[in-house]
Amino acid sequence: MGNRIGLEVSLSAAEAVKMANVDCIAAYPITPQTHIVEHLSELVNDGHLDAEFIPVESEHSAMSVCAGVSAAGARVFTCTSSQGLALMNEIVHIVASMRLPIVTILANRSLSGPLSIWNDHTDVMSIRDCGWIQVFANNGQEVFDHVLFGFKVAENENVMLPLMIHIDGFILTHVIEPVEFWEKDQVEKYLPVFKPVHSLHPDKPVTMGAFGMPFIFSEAKVAQDEPLIQSKSVITAAWKELGDITGRYYKPVETYRNDDAETLFITQGSYGDTVSLVVDELREEGKSVGLVMDRLWRPFPFNEFRDAVKNADNLIIIDRAISYGGQGGPLAIELRSVMYGEKNQPAITNFICGLAGRDMTIKDFKNIYQRAMEKVKGITLEEDYEYYGVRGK
Amino acid sequence: MVAKADSTPSEQVHPLDHLIRTDRIPHIWCTGCGIGTVFSSCLKAMISSGIDLEKTCMVSGIGCTGRGAGYLNLDSFHTTHGRAIPFATGLKLGNPNLNVIVFSGDGDLFAIGGNHFIHGARRNIDMTVICVNNLIYGMTGGQVAATTPVNAKTTTTQSGNPDAPFNLPLMAWASGATYVARWTMLHIRELTACIEKALTRSGFSFIEVLAPCPTNYGRRNREKSLETLRLYRDKTIIKNNADPSELDVDFQKGVILGEFVDRERPTCIENYDRTCRAF
Ligand SMILES: Cc1ncc(C[n+]2csc(CCOP(=O)(O)OP(=O)(O)O)c2C)c(N)n1
Ligand code: SF4
Numbered sequence: 001m002g003n004r005i006g007l008e009v010s011l012s013a014a015e016a017v018k019m020a021n022v023d024c025i026a027a028y029p030i031t032p033q034t035h036i037v038e039h040l041s042e043l044v045n046d047g048h049l050d051a052e053f054i055p056v057e058s059e060h061s062a063m064s065v066c067a068g069v070s071a072a073g074a075r076v077f078t079c080t081s082s083q084g085l086a087l088m089n090e091i092v093h094i095v096a097s098m099r100l101p102i103v104t105i106l107a108n109r110s111l112s113g114p115l116s117i118w119n120d121h122t123d124v125m126s127i128r129d130c131g132w133i134q135v136f137a138n139n140g141q142e143v144f145d146h147v148l149f150g151f152k153v154a155e156n157e158n159v160m161l162p163l164m165i166h167i168d169g170f171i172l173t174h175v176i177e178p179v180e181f182w183e184k185d186q187v188e189k190y191l192p193v194f195k196p197v198h199s200l201h202p203d204k205p206v207t208m209g210a211f212g213m214p215f216i217f218s219e220a221k222v223a224q225d226e227p228l229i230q231s232k233s234v235i236t237a238a239w240k241e242l243g244d245i246t247g248r249y250y251k252p253v254e255t256y257r258n259d260d261a262e263t264l265f266i267t268q269g270s271y272g273d274t275v276s277l278v279v280d281e282l283r284e285e286g287k288s289v290g291l292v293m294d295r296l297w298r299p300f301p302f303n304e305f306r307d308a309v310k311n312a313d314n315l316i317i318i319d320r321a322i323s324y325g326g327q328g329g330p331l332a333i334e335l336r337s338v339m340y341g342e343k344n345q346p347a348i349t350n351f352i353c354g355l356a357g358r359d360m361t362i363k364d365f366k367n368i369y370q371r372a373m374e375k376v377k378g379i380t381l382e383e384d385y386e387y388y389g390v391r392g393k
Numbered sequence: 394m395v396a397k398a399d400s401t402p403s404e405q406v407h408p409l410d411h412l413i414r415t416d417r418i419p420h421i422w423c424t425g426c427g428i429g430t431v432f433s434s435c436l437k438a439m440i441s442s443g444i445d446l447e448k449t450c451m452v453s454g455i456g457c458t459g460r461g462a463g464y465l466n467l468d469s470f471h472t473t474h475g476r477a478i479p480f481a482t483g484l485k486l487g488n489p490n491l492n493v494i495v496f497s498g499d500g501d502l503f504a505i506g507g508n509h510f511i512h513g514a515r516r517n518i519d520m521t522v523i524c525v526n527n528l529i530y531g532m533t534g535g536q537v538a539a540t541t542p543v544n545a546k547t548t549t550t551q552s553g554n555p556d557a558p559f560n561l562p563l564m565a566w567a568s569g570a571t572y573v574a575r576w577t578m579l580h581i582r583e584l585t586a587c588i589e590k591a592l593t594r595s596g597f598s599f600i601e602v603l604a605p606c607p608t609n610y611g612r613r614n615r616e617k618s619l620e621t622l623r624l625y626r627d628k629t630i631i632k633n634n635a636d637p638s639e640l641d642v643d644f645q646k647g648v649i650l651g652e653f654v655d656r657e658r659p660t661c662i663e664n665y666d667r668t669c670r671a672f
Contacts, residue, residue: 028505029533029549038534038548045551055537055549057504058475083455083473087505112473115455 001246002181009140009172010035012179013079013105016147018049019187020103023074026054026065030084031117032169033107037079059084063091063102070100071208073199075151079105081169082123083112089127095162096131097224098208101154101194102162103147104132108269109169110356118357119169121269121320124297125330131224133163133231134297136269140177142250143167145242148182148191149250152238155194159231166297168270170357186245232299252301253308254293257283261290263314263369264346268294268331271318271360278365289369294331302338310344316372317350319385328352328385347376353388364389409436412446414466421460425611425618427578427604431525432461434581434602435496438588449492452481454501456532457606458525461496475506478513481520489662492592493520499540500530503559507539514568514597516661521591521598524561525578527606528642535609542642546613561601563637566654571596573654575640577603577625580650587652596660603642 007015013036017025025044027037044053056062062078069076080088085106095102111122124134133153137143146165154163167173182190198206212220236252243249256276258264265275272293282289292308294301309315319329327333332350339345349372354360368388387393407413413436422429439446446467453462455474462469472480477497485493495502502510502524513520529547530536537547537554540561544553565573572591576584584602591598605611605621616624628644633651642648659667 029530029536031533034533034536034548038536041549042551053549057507057539087474115471 001186002183004178004180006176006178007140008035008174008176009143009167009179010107010174011039012140012144012177013147013167014039014043015181016144017077018043019182019184020075020077020148020151020191022049022051022077024052024054024065024069024076025078026056026062026069026076027078027080028056028059028062028084030059030081032109032119032173033079033081033084033105035173036105036107040077059088060091063088063095066102066104067091067095067098067100070095070102070196071098071200073194073196073201075155075194077103079107081107082109082117085123085127086111089130092127092130092132092162094209097220099160099197099224099227100162101151101160103150103154103165104162105143105147105165105167107169107173108166116356117169119171120355120357121166122322122355124166125321125323127164128298128330131161131228132298133159133161133228133235134166135163136166136293136295136297137172138270138272138293138295140172140175140179141248143172144179144181145246145248145250148187149238149242151194152191153231153235156231156234156238157195157197159227159234160197161228161231166269171270180246182246190241190245229299232296232301235296250295251304252294252296253304254295255308256291256293258290258292258308259311260288261312262288263290263316263372264309264312265289265291265365265369266294266309266315266317266331266335267291268297268318269320271320271354274360274362275318275365278362278369281362282366282369287369300334300338305335305338306342309339309346312344312346314372314376315339315346315348316368317348318368319350319352320354322352322355332385349375350385351388352385358389409433412436412439412466413464417464420464422457423608425605425607426457426531427527427602427606428458428461428525430578430581431523431584431602431604432464432496434578434585435461435494435523435588436465438585438592439494441585442589442592444492444592448490449494450484451494451496452477452484453495454497454506456498456501456530458496458498458527458531459501475501475504476509477501478506478509478520478522482509482513482516482518485518485520486662489519494592495520495522497522497524498531499524499526499528499561500538503561503564504539511564511568514565514570514599517569517571517597517658517664518661519595519597521588521600523588523600523602525604526561526601526642527604527610528558529606529610531606531609535606535613540642542644545610547610548613558642560637560641562599562640562653565599566637569597569658570599570654571656571658572598573637574599574652575601575603575650577629577650578605579622579625580629583631583650596658603648
């Protein structure tokens with residue numbers, strides 16, 4: 001393995017993009033993504049990365065440039081947050097349907113309004129159904145590893161889909177963490193040179209983005225969904241290979257002290273690390289608690305999730321986004337449906353918390369645990385979900 | 394509601410305080426930043442122009458300049474990045490009695506929102522657009538903008554900017570704006586007079602104001618705030634009615650300031666009423 005150094009997570013993300021030897025980066029600045037882009041611009045400027053850096057005029061243009069670069073058969077990266085993602089939304093959907101293996105980091109930040117620059121998952125959930133492979137990275141090392149993993153999976157000839165890495169804004173992007181770099185030969189072995197299945201070349205003309213009349217549209221959509229579903233085997237194989245190189249084995253659903261736990265916290269993103277400490281403390285108090293962290297968001301790992309929660313009586317689902325007028329946060333809505341029809345029906349409590357960077361400490365998660373237990377003991381849950389710690393409710 | 398200035402003699406009250414949400418002060422602008430000066434010039438012009446402040450709304454996009462709308466103690470609309478002009482268009486067409494002022498940054502108005510500017514001017518929508526041009530994206534930490542001079546250093550052009558910047562007055566003129574002027578924040582009297590004029594005339598008025606961003610532009614380009622002000626004093630030429638094609642921002646050559654366009658053209662609403670409502 002390469003050196004282990006302390007580095008801001010954004011910078012190490014950019015270093016990983018450099019190691020992936022991308023041909024082009026097109027990006028527009030937005031907090032808290034900016035340091036990733038700025039460091040990439042520096043790497044290109046200083047000659048450490050032989051790539052085109054295109055400081056476009058908006059995120060809509062950033063993703064459009066990425067589409068063009070990728071269609072021409074080159075490796076491309078971009079990153080954004082919140083409003084930037086909202087503005088690039090149109091092309092986010094397009095590149096998935098065009099099967100362009102673009103890798104993007106989303107530095108998670110709340111969507112306006114009110115205007116906020118702080119972290120939550122409202123931006124993530126706004127593009128749940130965009131057709132990309134989506135993974136959460138929970139710390140600096142995971143971000144580094146997943147950039148290389150991202151290109152490997154996205155560019156696999158049986159996948160050829162864009163891939164988004166979710167990292168919590170500020171909580172990860174702006175902190176310094178130890179990161180173990182890879183050696184160059186390890187990267188070369190793990191991540192082969194990009195060989196596009198189709199690319200725009202005058203010698204072999206293809207049409208991309210063509211009209212899909214009703215007689216073919218549904219077939220085209222199924223042809224897009226199937227490889228996404230099937231990408232799971234490529235994803236798990238890529239994690240296995242990554243583990244064999246680095247010793248870090250990632251799974252679609254990560255678990256912590258879950259086997260014998262009566263109650264499980266379910267999280268996404270960097271909250272997992274915090275909640276693992278909560279689990280330890282509650283265990284010391286004699287409570288039977290564990291943790292399940294969803295890493296792979298799309299394609300959703302149904303079997304792995306059901307397996308991880310099969311012995312539990314209670315699930316406490318932590319959501320960092322709202323589905324206004326829906327049955328709780330987007331994660332809870334999804335997981336209730338995943339559990340429907342299962343023999344073991346755990347009681348599900350859902351808490352929406354930590355919106356726009358509101359701090360969630362160990363104490364808060366303990367409060368949530370207590371509140372969940374009260375609700376469960378009342379057997380029927382009077383409401384499907386609860387906003388945690390909101391004044392005036 | 395416009396609150397009256399508190400005139401307790403013992404307390405020193407700034408004459409513009411009644412137009413400001415003082416509870417939001419201190420503001421976010423850095424020491425040496427030019428935005429505050431332009432903002433106060435705009436407030437002064439709003440008062441001296443005699444426009445009905447009860448019927449005035451300020452719209453801004455996102456950025457350090459965009460904070461202006463949030464500090465104003467009148468109706469204001471802090472929109473998303475780049476969308477100040479379309480929001481303002483809706484306001485004006487929805488309530489033609491409003492005086493609509495757009496106060497935003499160069500990145501907001503000419504990079505991410507550039508398309509809206511040319512169409513606002515083309516349609517000659519009755520509004521006053523004030524652009525604080527600090528040659529960079531200030532708020533996000535100093536990345537290259539569509540107005541950054543060639544060779545200038547930014548966090549995303551570390552060896553210097555290879556691309557040519559926009560000549561904003563030329564673009565405004567070519568797109569159909571009926572009033573176009575440019576000043577620096579040092580030329581505060583001229584600026585205030587032009588904003589006043591823009592506020593009282595009809596049609597799409599555009600005023601570009603050069604202002605320093607010492608934190609993000611100055612620091613990287615070895616230009617302390619005071620030096621930027623010296624450039625504004627020594628390297629500018631006042632030339633009213635100058636040919637818009639001469640108006641590049643190039644301090645080596647000298648930057649032309651003044652009132653460049655003042656012409657009459659039917660406004661969007663007048664055209665609409667004549668064409669679509671003349672039954
Ligand atoms: C869609 C979107 N993209 C990016 C951003 C991040 N952002 C906020 S302000 C800004 C640029 C500010 O520059 P400018 O408009 O020139 O105003 P200044 O801060 O210099 O006054 C950017 C890129 C955003 N808020 N929304
Ligand atoms: S960053 Fe620049 S534009 Fe923003 S307040 Fe500071 S000096 Fe002004």
